[in-house]
Every structure is written in structure tokens, then in C-alpha cells.
Amino acid sequence: MKKIESKTVHSGERDRKRQNRSITIPIEQTAAYYFKNTRQIKDFYQGKIEGIKYGRYGCPTQHAVEEKIAKLENTDRALLFSSGMNAITTTILSLVGKNQHILYTDDCYRNTKKFFNEILPKFSIEASQIPINDISNIKKYIKTNTVLFFSEIPTNPFLRIIDLKFIINFTKKKKIITAIDSTFATPINLRPAEYGADIILHSATKYLGGHHDLFAGVVAGKLKFIDKIQPYRDILGGIIDPHTSYLLLRSLQTLAIRMEVHNKNGLAIAEYLERHPKVERVWYPGLKSHPNFILAKKQMNGFGGVITFSLKTSEKNTSKFIDSLKIPYIATNFGGPQSLIEQHAILTFYKERDEANKRNIKGNLLRYSAGFENINDVTTDFKQAFKKI
Structure with missing residues (x-):
């Protein structure tokens, strides 16, 4: 299926295994998953059989949502989180290290700014902002230790738009990771990965959830980055529960x-x-x-x-x-x-x-x-x- 309207309905669900041929993906409300014997445990760790060991590492309903969002964003893979802020903070902590620098646009969600300016310095990570009106001069704001550029699109609250082609061409030359918070756009209105963005983030509490009744966050992107982010999510514990996963799956269909x-x-x-x-x-x-x-x-x-x-x-x-x-x-x-x-x-x-x-x-x-x-x-x-x- 190539059209995004069809992807919202079927991606992540159509070919997923389930009992009793139900059309909807069922909720598996459990904290843990059992093994029949020791041989099955070994087969699981050796990759011979699929499965889940413990609920903090995910659930089948969550995996269906992650697959759907990856298809919608045209990315390799996606991860769900307990909130949009958890998605952002976990992503940054997994991709940026001590004595490295983040550059972000000045018009953005206030708690994202707080995380950059108040929390990251405790990890010896530097963050500074670039005025969105001066984005064409990004070169003068980059430092020798800059490893990640972050921007919302549109931004909060003034709904500013950055030139993705220009920015990503620049960051690629500098080998800087580009992380785009596309909460205000959704993959219906914009897909930053198609411009070459490395990471796409969402507060799924907003349009993706779409009913003012759930909290969730999303990170989608290239496999090499998602594979780095997942262990941090699993250890820090920002996982989404099966019922919320189901609500989000239902919402994405519309x-x-x-x-x-x-x-x-x-x-x-x-x-x-x-x-x-x-x-x-x-x-x-x-x-x-x-x-x-x-x-x-x-x-x-x-x-x-x-x-x-x-x-x-x-x-x-x-x-x-x-x-x-x-x-x-x-x-x-x-x-x-x-x-x-x-x-x-x-x-x-x-x-x-x-x-x-x-x-x-x-x-x-x-x-x-x-x-x-x-x-x-x-x-x-x-x-x-x-x-x-």
C-alpha cells in the first residue's frame, strides 16, 4: 500500500499474527510472558523464536503501533514512549554524550527548552539556541563539538517553519544528527524523513492520539539511531502500556x-x-x-x-x-x-x-x-x- 490513507488503516496490523482471526489487534494486558521450558528460553535468546520476555520491553499491541508509525513516516523503525517529553529526553540522552553540544531553534516547547538548559548541563552536555529568524546563518552557531540539531516544525507557539532541505544538507555535511519534532505537522502534513531527517519525534498525546484521552510519545528514524535509543528506553522505563497502545492504534486508523x-x-x-x-x-x-x-x-x-x-x-x-x-x-x-x-x-x-x-x-x-x-x-x-x- 503506497497511499498514506491506506497505511493509517492497515500498516502494522494486516499481516500481524493473532488468534481467532480478529480484525482488531487485541490487548494483551500482562506484565510478563512465560516460557514453556528452558529450551525455549535459549531459543529466544538465540533468535530462533520470536517473543517477549518482560512487559517493560514492549507488548504486541505496542509493536503494531510502532510498525504503523514507521510506515507513515517512511522510516526504518519507530519506538513508543510514555509521553512526548520522555521520547525527547531519552533520545537526547542516548545520542549525545559528555562535553558534546546541541543546537536548537529558539521557538519551541518550554519544557523541551528547560530540559536543554537546566537538565543537560548536569550531564556535562551543552545546549544553545539559534534564533529561527537567523536560521540561514546556522554555520555561525555550530561549534566544533556540535553533534545534534533539534527543531520543531511547525514550532510552538508561533508555528514557524524551517527549510528542511537547506538544514539537512548542511547538517549532513557536518555529520550532525538532525532531530525534528513533527508533532504540529503529523505524517499526514509533512514527513521530515523524506528530506533526510535522522530522527522524527511526536507527542502522540496530540494529533496522533487525537481524542484528549491518552499520553504517548514517538521516535521514528534510521535504524542505527533507533537501535541506540531502545536500550535507554528499556532501562529508563518510559514504556507505554498495552491499553494506551490500543487507544493509539485505534486513533491512527482515522x-x-x-x-x-x-x-x-x-x-x-x-x-x-x-x-x-x-x-x-x-x-x-x-x-x-x-x-x-x-x-x-x-x-x-x-x-x-x-x-x-x-x-x-x-x-x-x-x-x-x-x-x-x-x-x-x-x-x-x-x-x-x-x-x-x-x-x-x-x-x-x-x-x-x-x-x-x-x-x-x-x-x-x-x-x-x-x-x-x-x-x-x-x-x-x-x-x-x-x-x-
Whole structure:
């Protein structure tokens, strides 16, 4: 199967062995797996028979998900983790060593930044950021000990897009690992491996899970890197359980059709907001006003359901606007059927306002995650809330 819509349904499942010919992959809710005798143990270790020894090393449902994601991303292999942050931290710790350096783009998830700046120095690993507006001058930010480049695409919260072809051509020449967090894109809208990226990461809690009901992380990539990462996951214990694996497998089957709605609604909401006189600015890669619009059109098949925008008003009135909305939940996630909204400086950076200000995250900045509600209902909701400020 070559088309991604078919891969979301069948990859990792169609030819997998199962009892009783069930269409769905069953949940094997167990912590351990038994051997019939000592001979079977030896055969297992010698690779003569397939099997699993202990639940921390995986389960059949998890392996089905991993195979599906590897097919969707066009990579050699994929690994599941207990969360997106666990996927990132385990990957970095397995691929970067003492006295080595990581370069990352400055617009990214705050806890990823915290890990780079506060945790990695304890392992004698150096990390520094490159302004995304200066990404074309990456050469001047590289050090002699740089071994890994990291970026989200699109980035959080301003949805910036980097030129993958340019970056990966550069990193390959320098023999630097390229790790791309593609959570905001999904393999439906972008597949970084097709540009030569070594590692692709996801918080599967978002679009891949797609229902606001699970935590999971993904690392997909070239075999030589995945084989280095897996022992760290198995030892550090960031494993996903069988039931969550099943929920994620179920969700991936509908990823293509869900992303079609997210893309459609996201663009419609962004266009509506950009026209509104009380909106200061909108950041959405599908708008011509976005600083990376041309690049986004070139690299992406769609632009997702997340829209960042600022209002022409105070922080207090911005809170009033959010509180007046009837459709979106006030919550910090995205990618599910229900629309969500957050006032970034308060919900995410309440105790880190200085850091928020440094990143130009002001009190009037909002992030909207479009769900599956009727677009006319959404714009009607916006209209009544705008009247309150």
C-alpha cells in the first residue's frame, strides 16, 4: 500500500499474527510472558523464536503501533514512549554524550527548552539556541563539538517553519544528527524523513492520539539511531502500556480523515481571525501573512488546526474574551475533537512571566486548537465574545 490513507488503516496490523482471526489487534494486558521450558528460553535468546520476555520491553499491541508509525513516516523503525517529553529526553540522552553540544531553534516547547538548559548541563552536555529568524546563518552557531540539531516544525507557539532541505544538507555535511519534532505537522502534513531527517519525534498525546484521552510519545528514524535509543528506553522505563497502545492504534486508523478536518477548520478560523478588526495579528502557516508561508506551501500538505493570535487589547480583556467563549475548553493541549483555547502567558507561563516576555509571549496572545465543531458555530461564538471586549 503506497497511499498514506491506506497505511493509517492497515500498516502494522494486516499481516500481524493473532488468534481467532480478529480484525482488531487485541490487548494483551500482562506484565510478563512465560516460557514453556528452558529450551525455549535459549531459543529466544538465540533468535530462533520470536517473543517477549518482560512487559517493560514492549507488548504486541505496542509493536503494531510502532510498525504503523514507521510506515507513515517512511522510516526504518519507530519506538513508543510514555509521553512526548520522555521520547525527547531519552533520545537526547542516548545520542549525545559528555562535553558534546546541541543546537536548537529558539521557538519551541518550554519544557523541551528547560530540559536543554537546566537538565543537560548536569550531564556535562551543552545546549544553545539559534534564533529561527537567523536560521540561514546556522554555520555561525555550530561549534566544533556540535553533534545534534533539534527543531520543531511547525514550532510552538508561533508555528514557524524551517527549510528542511537547506538544514539537512548542511547538517549532513557536518555529520550532525538532525532531530525534528513533527508533532504540529503529523505524517499526514509533512514527513521530515523524506528530506533526510535522522530522527522524527511526536507527542502522540496530540494529533496522533487525537481524542484528549491518552499520553504517548514517538521516535521514528534510521535504524542505527533507533537501535541506540531502545536500550535507554528499556532501562529508563518510559514504556507505554498495552491499553494506551490500543487507544493509539485505534486513533491512527482515522488520522488522515481527522487531519483533513483539522486542516480545513484551522485555515477557516485563521482567515476569519485575520479579518477581524479586534485581532492584532495571526500566526498560521497557511496564511500569506505568515513569515514562512511560501516555505510552508512547498513542504506541507496542510497546516493543522492550531492558530496563534493576539488581540488589540489588554491582558485583562483578553482573559475576559476567553471566559466569554462557549465552545472551546480552556486547556493546554491540541489535536482532539473538542476545540481548546489558552492564554499562553497565564496558563503556560504563569510562574515564568519573565521568560514569556523574552519570547514575546504577551498577555494578549492566544492559542486556539480547532476541533470538529461546525465552523459557523465557531465563528458565531467568536462574534459574541468579541462584543464583550
